[in-house]
Amino acid sequence: MMKAVLFDLDGTLIDSAPQLVGALNQLRKQYDLPPIPFLVGRPFASHGAAGLLKAGFNMDKNDPLFDARVQEFLDIYKEVFNQNIQCMEGIEELINTLNLRKISWGIVTNKARKFAQPIVSSHPLLKHTSCLIAGDDVKLPKPSPEGLMKASQLLSIKPSDIIYLGDDKRDVMAANDASMVSMAARYGYLEAGDDAKSWGAQHIIDKPSDLLAYLSL
Incomplete structure (x- = not known):
């Protein structure tokens, strides 16, 4: 038992995908990129910031801009993570x-x-x-x-x-x-x-x- x-x-x-993908798309907007469709981003919601940046910017940890981009993502996410x-x-x-x-x-x-x-x-x-x-x-x-x-x-x-x-x-x-x-x-x-x-x-x-x-x- x-x-x-x-x-x-x-x-x-x-x-939590709505908040995570929403934050990713806000960050993409800052870089003049169109939003990715929700259903495209949703599967990456279990992979944290690293997975979402891979989906949204095709970046990984070897990219010299990766750490800065993660922080930019988290700064947006912290404003929306607990909404609805x-x-x-x-x-x-x-x-x-x-x-x-x-x-x-x-x-x-x-x-x-x-x-x-x-x-x-x-x-x-x-x-x-x-x-x-x-x-x-x-x-x-x-x-x-x-x-x-x-x-x-x-x-x-x-x-x-x-x-x-x-x-x-x-x-x-x-x-x-x-x-x-x-x-x-x-x-x-x-x-x-x-x-x-x-x-x-x-x-x-x-x-x-x-x-x-x-x-x-």
């Missing part, structure tokens, strides 16, 4: 069911705490999380299992009794290395051609409520 569920944040619990945050469809029902069954749940994200904490603290559903581990709370973010292990310790629940749900290969790798039950959220920000089956996840779900069938493992 599973005793806890841990979630990735962006693309798993919340739909919505949960992914079906998440509210899933969380309410976990609460009714008295199953602990928490959040492990690569998002910086300065962004993750305000989103979680101000959200009527997410503010009741048992734990929040942000990307800068650990030495190594996912795919390192460090954040998941830290959450396991905070919950006082052994990893093998915990499901970790995320929408990126890094989430699956971290869960497997932490000896948790790895689960891929195919409803999240997968890129065209992404095959969650190739990530090594123990289970794949297409909507949040599908998770409930695995709680009795």
Whole structure:
């Protein structure tokens, strides 16, 4: 019987793509570039600033202007990141069911705490999380299992009794290395051609409520 569920944040619990892609397009406008279509930018929302700059400017960390451009993006994003945050469809029902069954749940994200904490603290559903581990709370973010292990310790629940749900290969790798039950959220920000089956996840779900069938493992 599973005793806890841990979630990735962006693309798993919340739909942050509108704010992220919106900030990217504001930055593109500053450089006299047209906006990229939302559905083009959406799959990159799980990859942080680096992924979004790759999508919006075809820049990577080897570009000498990369660090400055990241800061420009973050300066825009910090003004909009917590506006009208919505949960992914079906998440509210899933969380309410976990609460009714008295199953602990928490959040492990690569998002910086300065962004993750305000989103979680101000959200009527997410503010009741048992734990929040942000990307800068650990030495190594996912795919390192460090954040998941830290959450396991905070919950006082052994990893093998915990499901970790995320929408990126890094989430699956971290869960497997932490000896948790790895689960891929195919409803999240997968890129065209992404095959969650190739990530090594123990289970794949297409909507949040599908998770409930695995709680009795």
